[in-house]
Each structure stands twice: as structure tokens, then as C-alpha cells.
Amino acid sequence: MSSSKSPTPTSTDGADSLPEPLRGKRQLKLESTFCFDCQPKVDCFTNCCSDVNIVLTPLDVLSLARKAGLTTRQFLDQHTLTPITKDLHLPVVMLKMQATAEKRCPFVGDQGCTVYEARPWACRMYPVGMGLPPARAGVPPDPTYFLFEDAFCHGHREPRSWTVEAWQRDQGVTARDDLEIGFRDLVGHPWFIGGRQLDPKRIEMFFMVAYDLDTFREFLFTTTFVQRFDLEEKLVESLRNDDHALLRFGFRWLRFALFGEPTVQRRAASAEDMSP
């Protein structure tokens, strides 16, 4: 597929209080079927890659930065916006559309998406949206799926039938799921129950570790971090060279640093402040 109208994972509080983008949408289960196809011969091809709200996950930022040959910091500066709203307990990163009347995605070309292999989670999922129930301690969130049947999208007129599960597999969502779930587990962490807020220093740390992975790597290897924590040599080596290993470790570290979970152990001798 070529685009998305924000099928971003969205918190749901039950059918009566669904967020606006999900209201009135057909609800789906993993095994539910829907008709859809998106390919260059559809008459709406790439029309949807303009003026869209695409929230980027940490894996999206990383994949797009690598595809564009930019550091994560450069990618964040050039291609994203971080809207501030008082309802959000963590920063959100959005893909910045071009500053023209059409507001085209910077990655759309005549032949479709120029970053197809690195396209964001939301672009992969469309026309399926995901809703997540509010966090409950000890209960893994069970997503609900929704079908976006936007008038601008003619893919729904095509006869090809999918289950949600088959669609996610076909679009490469399933293959990336462990990193996406690692992130969703942070955002929907039970620590936030009751409206608890992180302090600005921890929010900054969350942003760096989750989205600015190159800066996080630099931090790990230019400070005493790896000496202060009990980390296997093999893991430390992978953190130097393997982006996905670093992101996976970042989520683990954030659970320790933000929520006090014992996901990382300090070395016994160290009494220093452990925060970055």
C-alpha cells in the first residue's frame, strides 16, 4: 500500500469514548475479513500520501533515517514534528509533510513510496487501525482493530480479501512486531494509571532512547554507562553495531529508568547516579 490516514495505535476507553479517528469505524478481530488492494493501477494511487497525520514509532524513525542515509538526529530535525499537547504523557513524533499547498509526504514519488521497505507502521497497517485499551496492571493489552473506509481510497472496491492477521503478515508488520510491542508496552505502562506524569528530565531521556538512537549509542559508549551496569560482553558488542539490539535494549533500560523495573542490574561496586 502507499499511504495512511493515521491508523496509529490509539488508546480506547470503551465503545462510548472512542477517540475521534476510530468512531463509527467497523470493528475487526484478527480473523475478520475485509476487501482491499493497493497497487499502481488503482486510480487513487499515491493520492493518499498528502496531508496525512502519521505518528512514527521508534522503529519507524530508525528505519527511515537509515534509508535516507541520515543520523536519527538529522532525520528528527529534518522530517518530523513533535506536537506538544497537555493530554499526552509521552512525546509523540510525527512525519512532517512538505511545506507546499498539497502537503505531500516527502517520500512520495511518481512510482509510489520511495521508502517502501522502510515505510512507517501506520502506512503498513492502513486501512486497518489499532485501538489499545487503557493500561491495567498485570494484564497485557489486547488490541482491537478498526477498518478505515475513507472515500478517497478506492482500494476497498477491489475484490481481494484479507484477514487482519494476513494483512499484517503481508505488510511486514508481524515481522517487526517484537520491537513495536516493546514500545507499546512502554507507552501503555501501568505506571501511568491514575494520570501519573514523568518529570521533564525523564521525558527527555525517553525521547533520546526511543527516537534518537544514534545519540543514545554515543551516550552509552562515551560515558561510564557500560561500566556501571552488569551487561554481558556479547550484549555490549551488539549495542555497538546492531540497531535493533540497541533499540530492544533501550526499551529495557527505559523500563528501569522510568518505572523502576529490575530490567537492568547495577554493578555492585557502583554508587553513582544511574541516570543519563
Ligand code: SF4
Ligand atoms: S511514507 Fe510512503 S506510504 Fe507513507 S505517506 Fe509517505 S510515501 Fe506514502
Ligand code: SF4
Ligand atoms: S488504494 Fe488507498 S491506500 Fe492505496 S493508493 Fe489508493 S488511497 Fe492510497
